[in-house]
Amino acid sequence: MSTAQEIWAKWDPAQHETEYAQKRIKSAQSAKLTPVSINREEMCGHFQGSYGSYDTWLTECQCVDFARSQKPCKHIYRLAMELGVYSANFSTNKNAIPTQGSQKKIPLEYTVELIDKLPISAQDVLYDVVFRSTREQPEYWIERNSDYTALIASDLVRECAHDPADRRFAFGKVNDLKRELKSRGLEYDKSLKKEPLCKFCTEHYPDEMAKIYPELFPVMINPDFSRTHIHNYLSQTSTERYWAEHKDEYIEDSMPSEYADCPQKWGECFNWQRLDDQEEQKPPVQKPSLVNRIRSFFT
Numbered sequence: 120m121s122t123a124q125e126i127w128a129k130w131d132p133a134q135h136e137t138e139y140a141q142k143r144i145k146s147a148q149s150a151k152l153t154p155v156s157i158n159r160e161e162m163c164g165h166f167q168g169s170y171g172s173y174d175t176w177l178t179e180c181q182c183v184d185f186a187r188s189q190k191p192c193k194h195i196y197r198l199a200m201e202l203g204v205y206s207a208n209f210s211t212n213k214n215a216i217p218t219q220g221s222q223k224k225i226p227l228e229y230t231v232e233l234i235d236k237l238p239i240s241a242q243d244v245l246y247d248v249v250f251r252s253t254r255e256q257p258e259y260w261i262e263r264n265s266d267y268t269a270l271i272a273s274d275l276v277r278e279c280a281h282d283p284a285d286r287r288f289a290f291g292k293v294n295d296l297k298r299e300l301k302s303r304g305l306e307y308d309k310s311l312k313k314e315p316l317c318k319f320c321t322e323h324y325p326d327e328m329a330k331i332y333p334e335l336f337p338v339m340i341n342p343d344f345s346r347t348h349i350h351n352y353l354s355q356t357s358t359e360r361y362w363a364e365h366k367d368e369y370i371e372d373s374m375p376s377e378y379a380d381c382p383q384k385w386g387e388c389f390n391w392q393r394l395d396d397q398e399e400q401k402p403p404v405q406k407p408s409l410v411n412r413i414r415s416f417f418t
C-alpha cells in the first residue's frame with residue numbers, strides 16, 4: 120500500500136505555491152477547519168463546513184470547491200497537515216467547527232458553474248428533477264444513462280436508496296405496450312387504461328418490462344444546494360436557449376408591451392406570436408434585441 124507521502128506526491132509541488140493554493144492553505148490552518156475526525160490508517164478525514172459535511176482524501180474531496188477545480192481544497196490541505204505530509208502550523212479547536220444546524224446553502228456562483236459544465240441534455244434532466252420534486256417529496260425517478268452519470272458526478276444530484284422490489288419504467292404509448300404484451304404472450308385485462316395497465320405490468324412482468332423500457336431510479340437534489348437557485352437558473356437558461364433558437368419565428372412588435380417585461384408570460388404569447396406562412400413573406404421586423412432584452416431582464 121502507498122504511504123501518505125507517496126499519495127501526496129500526486130500533486131505537483133509547484134501547485135502549492137500558487138495564489139490559488141495559498142488562499143486555501145491559509146483557511147486550512149484556521150481552527151474552523153478542525154476535522155470532525157481523522158482516520159490515519161485510511162488516510163482520510165471528515166470535515167463539517169458551513170455548506171455541508173465532507174469526506175476528504177489526500178487526492179479527493181466531496182466539497183464543491185474540489186468538484187469545480189480538481190485541485191487541492193482547504194480540506195485536502197488540512198488533511199495533509201494533520202497527516203504530516205504538508206508542513207504548516209495549524210490551530211485546532213473542536214468548538215470552532217461550524218454546527219450542522221446553521222448550514223448555509225452552496226453559493227449561487229458555484230451552483231451555476233457546476234450546471235454550466237453539464238451537457239445540455241443533463242441540464243434538461245436536472246430541470247425535470249428540480250421542477251417535479253418538492254422539499255417534502257424530494258425523490259424523482261430518472262433513467263440511468265450518461266446524463267444520470269454526469270448529474271451524479273456533479274454532486275448536484277444524489278442517488279436515493281430504494282427497495283430493489285420497487286421498480287419503475289419509462290412507459291411509452293399504451294398501444295405500443297399492448298402490442299408488446301401480445302407479442303410476448305403476456306396475459307392482461309384488456310379493459311385496463313394506461314395507468315393501471317402500467318402498474319399491473321410493473322408488478323407482474325418487471326423483468327419483461329426491463330427488456331422493453333428504460334428502467335428508472337430515484338434521485339434527489341443534493342440538499343447542500345438551493346433548489347431555488349437551480350430552478351431559477353435553469354428556467355432562465357432554457358428560456359434563453361429557446362429564444363436563441365426560435366427568435367426568427369417571432370416578431371418582437373407582436374408582443375404586447377405589458378408582456379415585454381415579464382418573461383414568465385411569454386409562454387402565453389407563443390401561439391399568436393408565431394409567424395404564419397403568409398407573414399413569413401414579409402420582411403422581418405425585429406430580431407436580436409429581443410434576446411438582449413431577455414438577458415438584461417435577468418442580469
Ligand SMILES: [Zn+2]
Pocket residue numbers: 173175180181182183184185192193194195
Ligand atoms: Zn474539500
